[in-house]
Amino acid sequence: MSEPLQQFDFVVAPEDAGQRLDKFLAAQAPELSRTRIQNLVSEGQVLLNGEIWDSASHKLKAGDEIVI
Secondary structure, X not given: OOOOOOOOEEEOOHHHOOOEHHHHHHHHOXXXXXXXXXXXXXXXXXXXXXXXXXXXXXXXXXXXXXEO
């Protein structure tokens, strides 16, 4: 039986606005490498404001909601 996947939820604070999505997530979830995060994005496993997001280089805005 495979291990259940962990879900991560984040809201971008004003001081984090302007960061790339992958860099922000790497800082917030250190157990995930930036390469792993980029793969999750490309696999459609990252939601940004409720929509599947496919750009790891997207610049975040304050209040953005991210779910991995």
